Amino acid sequence: MAIGLDISGSVDEVEYRLQIDGLAHSLLDRDVRAAFLAIPSAPVRLYVFEWAGTGTQRMLVPWTTVVDEGALQRVADVLLSTPRRPQEVATALGQAMLFGNQKLLEQSDCWRLTMDLSGDGQSNKGPRPSDVQGQLHAGVTINAIVIGEDAGDYGSVLTSEIARLTAYFTTEVIRGPEAFVETAIGFEDFERAMARKLLKELQTMAVGDMKFDQ
Numbered sequence: 001m002a003i004g005l006d007i008s009g010s011v012d013e014v015e016y017r018l019q020i021d022g023l024a025h026s027l028l029d030r031d032v033r034a035a036f037l038a039i040p041s042a043p044v045r046l047y048v049f050e051w052a053g054t055g056t057q058r059m060l061v062p063w064t065t066v067v068d069e070g071a072l073q074r075v076a077d078v079l080l081s082t083p084r085r086p087q088e089v090a091t092a093l094g095q096a097m098l099f100g101n102q103k104l105l106e107q108s109d110c111w112r113l114t115m116d117l118s119g120d121g122q123s124n125k126g127p128r129p130s131d132v133q134g135q136l137h138a139g140v141t142i143n144a145i146v147i148g149e150d151a152g153d154y155g156s157v158l159t160s161e162i163a164r165l166t167a168y169f170t171t172e173v174i175r176g177p178e179a180f181v182e183t184a185i186g187f188e189d190f191e192r193a194m195a196r197k198l199l200k201e202l203q204t205m206a207v208g209d210m211k212f213d214q
Contacts, residue, residue, distance in 0.1 A: 001046050001201070002100045003116045005060075006147075008052040009089025010121050015187040016084045019118065019147075020060075022191030023048070024079035027072045029195045035202035036066045043067050044202070045110060046075060047103055051096035051117075053088025054126040063107065093123035093173060094132045101136045113140045114201060118190070120147040122168050129172040141176030143201060144169045145193050147184045178204055 005019055026032055036044055048061035060082055061075050100115040107113065123129055136142075146169050148161035162183050169181050180200070184193035 001114045002103050003048045005050045006119045007050045008091040018187040024076035026195040032198050053090035054092045054095045056088045057099040090125035092126035094127035094129045115142045118145040145182045
């Protein structure tokens, strides 16, 4: 599982910490920890990176095999101590997809290759996300967390940023038969949304592993 976090120019310092720390805390959630360790014979491998413009992808956590709670704690500790570095202000989602795909291919012996991408806006630089789909490994699933504000309905006009971003990521980014978009109502909701998404993914992996063993 490769997790890519959006740190483009629209993400300020407070939002950066809410996202990075939110991921760390979600990994330590009791139910998430249990889901990671549910199948000891098929441990999950985890990689975390951040992305912004076309040339600003950065590894935060190298490939780590989650064999016990200590492994999750070590990943969380790295994230919690990670400072923000200057990044390009652009949002290059297509390039983030290609970067995550390359990293997943380093683990090609895994029976399931999953990429998670967070984002608070549409791609505005580099290749269009839908245009790079054909360059990705056929077995890669991409899920997403969209981060936005929900302004609700005013008459018959939907003014929800969440709705627009969800539609965009659904059309342009996610892929795979069980791919989905999770939503966070602002960066303050990121930790809860990430925990919810991880549980859904890990439960899907567990069911798939049981089918694979049969």
